[in-house]
Amino acid sequence: MRHGKKVNHLGRTASHRKAMLSNMASSLILHKRVSTTVAKAKALRKYVEPLLTKSKSDTTHSRRTCFAYLQNKESVKELFDEVSTKVANRPGGYTRILKTGYRLGDNAEMCVIELVDYNEDMLAKDTSTSTGAKRTRRRGGSKKSDAAAAATDATAAPKAKDKAAAPAATAAAEPATPAKEEAAPEATDAADAPAESTDSKDETKDAQ
Template sequence: MRHGDKINNLGRTASHRKALLKNLACELINHKRITTTLAKAKALRTFIEPLITKSKDNTTHQRRVVFSYLQNKEAVTELFGPIAEKVGGRPGGYTRIIKLGIRVGDNAETAMIELVDYNEIYGKGKGEVKEAAKKTRRGGSRKKAAGEETAAPAEETASEEKSAKKAAK
């Protein structure tokens, strides 16, 4: 029986599994997107998300803790540099898993795991400025709805002015 055994062993010994996750995490940090099996992607998510959270606090101690997991100086530098800047305002959920179907050779479910802030298709465009994370409460919906009604006509008039200028040219 496997009561209370929540870790996916991936058919490997503990040392092999640790090495596998370390290598997958380094490749994900370097390439921002990798394709692997669905089980490995789910295991990688639980491995790398705490490391990305640690990278938000750029201290020597946090760098050493992350380095003890990854054992790769380039990956640690990349994680604490550009990646930490992009995910600074995000309170979690740094990765996205997209199922790709089955692999022809062994019928394994494949998936793509990527860093959320590095995908321009699903995320916001490059030109947009990110705002700081806002704390929201469910009770504030009436105030927010009233604010949107007043802001909507101003946005429509601005877009109409832009289209009029384009038509004049």
């Protein structure tokens, strides 16, 4: 049973696998891009990224260690002279795997593994997005709610003024009504008074 054994042997012996990964790592460093299967690319990434990290310290010991893995003087020279300066400020993640479909014949999943800092198109997109407005994963509902609250406050203020003005107007209009009602009985009394006077005149005439 292979419990906990994550190494992909890639159908090769140990010596064949080691020689293949060494050769692919040298090609990746020299050409910055290699087309291969996804399984080999994932194995190559684990093989070459520690070498890229070691190239950040340009010492004789580091060069000899990388040469023990690569077995190629030109690739070691390229790694320490050119690639190390490009990846100096990157804390890991030096390679990128881009899947390209399936190979005709055995239907193997193909990809391109490349050095991240040498893909000019991807770098241009990254710089354009970084110079623009910073985007977050939050929905921004709080901003909308604040704007809605401000709008409701703005609409509520005139309504409050109208409500405050309405009681004052009604209070001013209410005293006028009793005055009219009080004036009306006086008017009726005044209207009844001439009737009484005419009745008294009729009574005096009858008495005569």
